[in-house]
Amino acid sequence: MSKIYFNEHQRQLLEANPNVASVSDRAIQYTPEFKIKAVNENLAGKGPTQIFIENGFDLEMIGPKKAKSALKRWRNTFNQYGENGFLEERRGKGSTGRPTTSELSADKKLEKAEARIRYLEAEIELLKKLEELERKAKKHK
Structure with missing residues (x-):
């Protein structure tokens, strides 16, 4: 996050720019269209400052x-996801990865619980065998 703080007047000036989606006291959110345009211009040879x-x-x-840091991030996004990378929200936990337990069906929850029980039972059997081997080793000493 930027160390720069925007005052009310600066926020109003920035929000008046058609390339700005929103402004907080510390951050500017640019429109996806501007990001795409800026990356394309940068790839065509224009510098970040000029853009x-x-x-x-x-x-x-x-x-x-x-300008330089924003364009670096945007080029990475563009290289990884193309233009769609600017049009889809990718931040946050819900965007990718495993579904949360609350999203699973009852059958899937049961299946998951049964698998965990089997795993824990196998772990207990392994620990019992280990204890038995340790007892036998002590007897033979």
Whole structure:
């Protein structure tokens, strides 16, 4: 997160820019269309600073390094996901990975519980065998 804090006037100026989706006191959320346009212009040879200035951003206000760091992130997203990477929300736990237990059907929950019981029973049997081997080893000493 940026160390820059935007005051009310700066937030209003930024929100007036058509390339800005929203602004908080510390962050700017850019529109997906601007991100796509900026990446394409950057790939065509334009520098990050030039792209941001031509699209109405005051680099003194948002921070001189903001354009370069934003474009670096956006290029990575573009290389990994293409243009759809800017149009779909990918942040947060719910976007990928295993479904949470609350999303599982009753049959799947039962199946999962039974598998866990089998695993724990096998673990107990293994520990019993280990204890038995340790007792036998002590007797033979």
